[in-house]
Amino acid sequence: MGDIHEIINIELPSQSARVQRGGEGPPLLFLHAEANTSAWSNFHDELAENFEVFAPIHPGFGGEETPNWLTDVTDLSFHYKDLLEGLDIKDPLVVGTSLGAWIAADLAIHFSSLLKGLVLFGPLGMRPPEPLPDLFIMQLPDVLSYLSNSLDGSQVDPMTGDADMATAVWTDLATQARLMWKRNYDPRLSLRAHHATCPITVAAGEEDRLTSLVYTKQYAELFDASFASVSGAGHLVPVDQPAAAAALVNSFYSTLEN
Amino acid sequence: MELYAFHLMPYPKIDPDVREKYSSAWVVYPNSEYDPELGQRLYGEYLDQLAFADHIGFDAVVVNEHHQNAYGLMPSPNIMASALIDRTTNAKIAILGNGIALRDNPLRVAEEVAMLDVMSGGRVLSGFVRGIGAEYHSMGLDPTRSRSRFFEAHDLIVKAWTEPGPFSWDGENYQFRYVNVWPRPLQQPHPPIFVPSQGSSETLRWAAEHRYPLACTFVPMERLKQFYDRYRQYASEDFGYEAGPEQFGFTSIVYVHPDGEEAAAAEIEPHIKYFRERAFTLPLPTFFPPGYTAAESYKTRVEIARELASTGGPTLTAGEPLIGTPEQVGERLERNLAACGAGTLMAQFQVGDMPHDKVMRSMELFGSEVMPFLSRDKVAS
Secondary structure, three states: OOOOOEEEEEEOOOOEEEEEEEOOOOEEEEEOOOOOOOOOOHHHHHHHOOOEEEEEEOOOOOOOOOOOOOOOHHHHHHHHHHHHHHOOOOOOEEEEEOHHHHHHHHHHHHHHHHOOEEEEEOOOEOOOOOOOOOOOOOOHHHHHHHHOOOOOHHHHOOOOOOHHHHHHHHHHHHHHHHHHOOOOEOOOHHHHHHHOOOOEEEEEEOOOOOOOHHHHHHHHHHOOOEEEEEOOOOOOHHHHOHHHHHHHHHHHHHHOOO | OEEEEEOOOOOOOOOOOHHHHHOOOEOOOOHHHOOHHHHHHHHHHHHHHHHHHHHOOOOEEEEOOOOOEOOOOOOOHHHHHHHHHOOOOOOEEEEEEEEHHHOOOOHHHHHHHHHHHHHOOOOEEEEEEOOOHHHHHHHOOOHHHHHHHHHHHHHHHHHHHHOOOOEEEEOOOOEEEEEOOOOOOOOOOOOOEEEOOOOOHHHHHHHHHHOOOEEEOOOOHHHHHHHHHHHHHHHHHHOOOOOOHHHEEEEEEEEEOOOOHHHHHHHHHHHHHHHHHHHOOOOHHHHOOOOOOOHHHHHHHHHHHHHHHHHOOOOOOOOOOEEEOHHHHHHHHHHHHHHHOOOEEEEEOOOOOOOHHHHHHHHHHHHHHHHHHOOOOOOOO
16 A cells, blocks of 8 residues: 555535545546455555546445445446535546446546546446356455456455455445446446547456456447557456556546647 | 244255355256256145144244245245145244345235235234345345335335325335225234344344344354344333243254154254255355445354354254154253243254155154143243
8 A cells, every 4th residue: 555645535415525635746536446446556656646646435435335325326426526526626637447437437428528538447337248247146256356367366255364355345346236236337328428528548458357358449439539458457457557557547648638 | 832834945956066066056056957847746745744734733834935046946935825825724824024125016015915814814924024145136136225125115015004095105215106905914903024033233123113023044042042132122121012932933943753863863964964065055145245234244244154164054953953752852842942032933844855754754743742742822931
């Protein structure tokens, strides 16, 4: 875990939000992935070298119970619009991973004019041609192996590993279940993608076991976005290859007009 | 003392390698493994066993709901309850229970149970359950809504049974412009409601508040005592009444054998092994999917899962094993009930792949050599 400059707590109409903030530079909103990956990490440190990074914990993640008001990803888009306004974050670059990338895409569908651009690592949310692996019925070590090629699954084995770490992954999955149990995509996404008018780039890990490269390329096409693949990474690119992921963010940002 | 005959109606031909090949006897265990012709015979035998329990004087016969599994073949307990109406005379028909949170329309349960109550002349006991985690996989239902749906479905069904319709219902999970259930139940104000518990404080307090008897399955004696004590405490401290033994029931396997404990144990052992090692093949993420309980309860479940892994599976006996001669079984049965202050034993005679003739021999002995000597009029104190 790297150096967090501060933790901000802010009351929003939906609920209070916990935001990790660090670094200096243009604002960057980082929307984290599932499976207890919300804490400040090497990737955040890399981003903080060039940006002022705002890394909120999603409602119902990081050990929090699934909130009653939360029904779908669009609820989170409005939550994060409120967060941008509440913290007076203007024109941020939004970076998201997996579920976080889905939230970012949906945020852009609704509020593109507020955003500088999007970087989506292994985004979810588009209807897959074949059903995705069912994370909710898997043993927790298998969940991690589908998400990442660097996380150590044995630690979260409830039978032999660390019960607290297992519970942390499990509680994150609970809120993900609220959002993705019935459908792990939003059929409206393909009808609305054209409303996301800010510049977008999409990246996939070459060793992704959750979503195929074909899926992620189609996602990029749907959002009229550029596409890159990252070698040595599974689904959670910033977890597996933080330096390469941060370099991709920097180079995308350099292409944007100021 | 009340005696209920409890049945799971298991499938007795689960692949011996189910654990290695399929990892589960639930949800993903392929239904090509089910032989409908064998299934027809099984339903006949299992219903005969419950009818026989009525014949020898049991107070109730018990059916339950599980989906997409080889552990218990009653996805619709109300269909089994209906089949039991004409096969039984005096026994109550205990549905323990309908998975009301699993229904997108809980009024269907209100209707079916009311039908059963009218058809049976008021012999229905109506249990309500959330359904175990596996059911949420099978029904495609988000388990994070399970508790909220359970409590709302309960409120809706009870209101549909007790208040004149039509009325409208605008809840968090269910909305109906017209609630007007025909028929109404025969028992007034409604069939007695039972609930199971795995010990969460919320459920225990809620059950105590409504004075609903707890029907606990496969809970070891030490935990039963804790659950019942907490229920009694809620009843007296929060709701101003003393909970009596009639509010507590639990399951235990029963196997009676004329030649004594060793012979009985030797005969039932392979069927217990079958139950634990095949029928109960239920991986933790299937049993407790994300969001099914609060994080703290999940940690408790992890501890229990670790215990079960070290002891070879769930306990089928609460207290002293009811496996032995008629005299042994009778004495222990009374002691077990007294030990936790319960009034109802839910006796499970058929276990795992135990064949019909074995079940019937044990039940016959229980009827002729155990039941006449039990203090049926007294309840445990």
